[in-house]
Amino acid sequence: MLDEAENQLDNRGPWMNPEAPVTENSENFGTERDVANCPFFLKTGACRFGDRCSRKHVYPTASPTLMIRGMFRTFGMEESRRDDYDIDACLEHSEEELQESFLEFYHDVLPEFKSVGKVLQFKVSCNYETHLRGNVYIQFDTEEQCKEAFIKFNGRWYAGRQLHCEICPVTRWKNAICGE
Known part of the structure; x- marks a missing residue:
């Protein structure tokens, strides 16, 4: 696998990690031991x-959960987006301002x-x-409602940005935690 990646770099082609081997062991599905499926994606819908x-x-074809990438934005999130290496970019904004911004959005x-x-x-x-920054997850009662929401909201505009909706694999929120 390493040789394949080095060949891609030597040929100045786009670098991609090689495909993971497929395993038949379903007890490890979605865990760190699952070498075929991405556990980050299965837990959060994003990798x-x-x-x-x-x-x-x-990517599931049907799920009760809809994800809209980057829909929620605050000034602090925008500042940190401009400079991902400056971890102090959002310190000028208080938790109260973030809470107020969220309630208005909600x-x-x-x-x-x-x-x-x-x-x-x-x-x-x-x-x-x-x-994960600003992703909004909406879990509906049924998969049909989620599909209807996808059709209704995908491509619409909110706060000057076009919404990009995805059917999301997340249905268990206790596990939807990124280690970063």
Whole structure:
């Protein structure tokens, strides 16, 4: 595998991690021991390695959970996005300002999602890691409601940005934690 990666670098082609070997052991599915499927993606619907990940990202065709990448933004998140190496970029903003910003966002968007169907979970990632920053997760009562929400919200505009929705594999929120 290393030789394959070095050949890609030597030929000045785009570098990609080699495909992981496929295993038949289902007891390790979605864990760190699962060498084929990405546990980060299965837990959060996002992977810090993105397209360069050596493991498979299994995008479900149906799920009750919709994810909208980067929908929630605060000034502190925007500042840290401009300079991902400056961890102090958001220190000028208090927790109260973040809470106020979130409540304004919550009261603005949740009624829109409820217009589609029953919302069981509404989660917003305030993580500063780029793959999770501002992601919004909406778990509906049924997969059909999630599909309807996908159709309704994908491509719409909110706060000057176009929404990009994804059907998300996350249904167990206790495990939806990134180690970063």
